[in-house]
Amino acid sequence: GENVEQHPSTLSVQEGDSAVIKCTYSDSASNYFPWYKQELGKRPQLIIDIRSNVGEKKDQRIAVTLNKTAKHFSLHITETQPEDSAVYFCAASIGGSSGSARQLTFGSGTQLTVLP
Amino acid sequence: GAGVSQSPSNKVTEKGKDVELRCDPISGHTALYWYRQSLGQGLEFLIYFQGNSAPDKSGLPSDRFSAERTGGSVSTLTIQRTQQEDSAVYLCASSYPTRGGAGGSYNEQFFGPGTRLTVL
Numbered sequence: 001g002e003n004v005e006q007h008p009s010t011l012s013v014q015e016g017d018s019a020v021i022k023c024t025y026s027d028s029a030s031n032y033f034p035w036y037k038q039e040l041g042k043r044p045q046l047i048i049d050i051r052s053n054v055g056e057k058k059d060q061r062i063a064v065t066l067n068k069t070a071k072h073f074s075l076h077i078t079e080t081q082p083e084d085s086a087v088y089f090c091a092a093s094i095g096g097s098s099g100s101a102r103q104l105t106f107g108s109g110t111q112l113t114v115l116p
Numbered sequence: 117g118a119g120v121s122q123s124p125s126n127k128v129t130e131k132g133k134d135v136e137l138r139c140d141p142i143s144g145h146t147a148l149y150w151y152r153q154s155l156g157q158g159l160e161f162l163i164y165f166q167g168n169s170a171p172d173k174s175g176l177p178s179d180r181f182s183a184e185r186t187g188g189s190v191s192t193l194t195i196q197r198t199q200q201e202d203s204a205v206y207l208c209a210s211s212y213p214t215r216g217g218a219g220g221s222y223n224e225q226f227f228g229p230g231t232r233l234t235v236l
Contacts, residue, residue, distance in 0.1 A: 043207065046226075106158040
């Protein structure tokens with residue numbers, strides 16, 4: 001089955017700096033890669049996702065890049081703010097046919113701390 | 117609109133007892149997933165329901181775990197003869213499959229708040 005590895009497990013940055021979190025996946029059939037943010041005691045929430053037919057996607061201060069050949073994808077947060085502090089999870093999924101959907105395989109998470 | 121809801125929010129039980137956890141997905145979402153999150157860990161897939169198809173049970177850790185989804189909506193996860201290692205937050209998610217155009221579909225999953233299970 002799919003295996004997703006995520007690094008680093010913890011990351012501290014100064015407010016205003018950039019943060020980068022990297023993930024690798026094992027199954028070349030995976031074609032959907034979401035990123036979730038989970039604040040302490042709260043549910044995971046989708047912040048950005050990318051499909052395998054594109055190499056990069058950006059949404060304001062957040063961007064995700066995908067390298068299908070190397071089977072890795074990364075989350076980039078620019079101009080970090082204290083409210084960005086949370087655990088971030090990457091995930092991978094194989095899209096099915098005929099409108100079916102598959103479960104997500106998650107990385108182990110990155111605790112991001114933005115220091116004021 | 118209403119998001120995914122789960123009940124109870126917290127459950128404390130004694131080792132060996134059975135527990136039932138409930139998930140109410142977003143109305144109209146045909147796919148429903150159960151995940152388990154142990155303290156400080158990532159999310160571990162347990163089981164997935166898609167419409168009227170047979171569920172994908174490949175993530176269930178043992179035969180003490182089972183789940184059903186009645187009427188294509190509410191789902192119940194049952195853990196029999198609970199063990200201390202079952203202690204975790206159990207998260208439910210739902211999604212509506214979106215066809216990706218180039219073949220395959222991509223599912224944004226919306227999570228519930230979770231049920232924190234503690235087995236003493």
